[in-house]
Amino acid sequence: MLAPVNPTTGERLPPVVGFSAEESDAVIERAVAAFPAWRDTELSVRAAALQNAASALREQAEPLALTMASEMGKPYREGIAEVEKSAWCAEYYAQNAADFLKPETLASDASNSYVCYQPLGTVLGILPWNAPVWLALRFLAPALMAGNTCVMKADPHVPATAAILAKAFADAGLGNGIVENLPIHNGLVADAIAHPGIKAVSFTGSSQAGKKVAALAASGLKPAVLELGGSDPCVVLADADLNAACDVITLSRMINAGQSCIAVKRVIVEAAVYESVCERLYQRFSALTTGDPSIKDSQALGPIARDDLQQQLHRQVSETLLQGARCLCGGDLPSGPGFFYPPTLLVDVEPGMTAFTEETFGPVLAVSKADDFEQAMQLANTTDYGLGASIWTQSADKAQAAAHRLAAGQVAVNGIVKTDPRLPSGGIGLSGYGRELGPQGIREFVNVKQIWIA
Template sequence: MLAPVNPSTGKKLAEVESLTAQQASIEIDKANAAFPLWRDLALEQRARYLKSVAAAMRARKEELARLMAEEMGKPWREGLGEVEKGAMCAEYYADNAAEFLAAEELASDASHSYVCYQPLGTVLGVLPWNAPVWLALRFLAPALMAGNTCIMKADPNVPGTARVLTEAFHAAGLPQDVMINLPLETPLVGDVIDHPGIKAVSFTGSSNAGKKVAARAAAGLKPAVLELGGSDPCIVLADADLDKACDVITLSRMINAGQSCIAVKRLIVEEAVYDKVCDMLYERFTALATGDPLIADSQALGPIARRDLQLGLHDQVTRTIQAGARCLTGGDLPGGEGFFYPPTLLVDVKPGMAAFTEETFGPVLAVIKAKDFDHALQLANDTEYGLGSSIWCGDPQKGEMATQKLQAGQVAVNGIVKTDPRLPSGGIGLSGYGRELGPHGIREFVNTKQIWVA
């Protein structure tokens, strides 16, 4: 059984029966059987279905937002925005897939040679709890528009959200079994990956879990895209617009109560403005509060999604303070019901401390002092992760230099690191491999076929 818990109250929600391995295998066979018809549909027809999906999602956006608030604690306003972003992703690929998948003429010794992009078959998406609608669409929209059928394995925390999202796909008139939801307990994921009908895997989650998924997929010689954790650095130089930088850094760290892979986690500040930036962040952090995510107009942070995650985050904060960092605000494990955690500002953090080396998945910001620009780059790259990174500076040349020297899958200059359907997203190192979104994302799960005609 899938047994979700409301993280705002700590109380159990309605349990959902999990499929057995045999039942999951039958569902995969159904998606395989649906593949030829979906593959052979014209792109224009698939695009019409995806646009209908977007409309069906918007029609149920309040229900989806409520379920996300109840199942994983996402604030109501953020949930509504997430549904809209997912709908936009469906529309983006509906509008652009034909261009992204167009055959490419390449000169050779043939009279005619080119590359075409054809779907692989049934693709499995193993998805997390922290953005259950957006991350589902980030997987589903390009894979479906490429002509694949899709199996969605949502996180056990969010079975209700997954069910209603699937109902929206079906309400859009999508052909039978083209998109299937598997309510499945996590230990059975390996068996699903092994199924001969699964031709590729998309996984979003922790680095440790990603290693297991990668090994299982590789054992079957199945391509995989892995979007994993991050310890994302943000550099602030002395000539930056400090007010704007602190506003955006606070927003980045607090979205979804800090439970975002691409949020700022390590803030590296040039020493000339270090104390000033710490003071400015203290003002912003102490103005924040936690509260019920179902209150529509509230600006409060929601809870951490699970008790074990809350306790793990507090352990990281405690170990960082014990190692010599100072906690300016937050850092206390709250009493009462629910799994809330206060906005926490840790300063004088140094390499080797928990908040520097580990991914902190919650509203905790580690602030590190850098001597100068080169030292800041060195500190930023002192990590096994490589998902997102950013820099705030007034010198365009330093900003451009940072984009080339920061070791990450995406870099933002004087702005927030975010995912955008138009741009590829992904990481290196412990943050994974492969790319989602943009023209690159739709080509991850296709056969790049060379054609040579004498």
């Protein structure tokens, strides 16, 4: 049984019967059987199906938002926004896939030589709980438009969300093996990856789990895209617009109660404005509240998704304080029902401290001081992760220098690090490899075939 828990109350939600190994194989085999016809379907027909999927998602926006609120604690307003962004992703690939997959002529000694992009087959998407609709769509939309069929293995804590999502695709005409939902326990994932019908794997989750998925995929010589954790740095220089920077830092850190891979985790502030930035962040953090995520007009933060994640976050905070950091607000483990955690601002955080070194997956921000730009770059890159990074400065030269020197898959200058269907997203180091979204994302799960004609 898949046994989700409402993180707002700590109470169990209706369980869902997980598929057996035999049922899992049957789901994969349906997707494999559907591949030849979908591969041969005209791109314009695939595009129309994705447009229908976008409409179906919007029709299910409220049920999806309410279900996410109950299964993993996402505030209703954020859930509605997530569904809309997911629909946009489907539309984006419907409108642009033909250009992204267009054959490219390359000069050679042939009379004609070119590269074409052909689908691989059936792709397995192993998806997390923190953005169960958006992260599904950024896997599904490009893979489907490339001509692959897709098996969606959602996190076992969000089975109802996955079921609604799968129904939306079926209602849009993308059932019968083109998009299949696979509600299985994590213990069966290795078998699913090893299934001979699975030709590639997309995984979003922790770095530790990503290593296991990478090893399993590699053992079958199957390509994989891994979008893993992050300890994203944000550099604030002395010439920055401090109010704008602190507004965006607070927003980034508090989206989904801080449970976002690309949220700002570490803020590195130039010494001349360090105290001012700490005070501004304190004002913003101390004004935030937590509350029931299903209340439609609430601006409160929702809970942490699971009890074990709440406990881990509190361990990280407690260790960092014992190591010498100061807590300006938050930091206490709530005693009431559910898995809430208060907005927590840790300052004077230094390299080697837990909140500097580990990914903190919750509303906890670590602030560190840098003497100057050079030390700020050094501190920002003192991490094994490399997902996103940002810098706030009015100096065009320093902005350009930082953009090239920050070790990350994406860098934002004077703005928030975010995912956008139009732009590739992914990381380096413990943050994974491969890219999702943009023109690069649709080319991850294709055969880049060279054709040479004498």
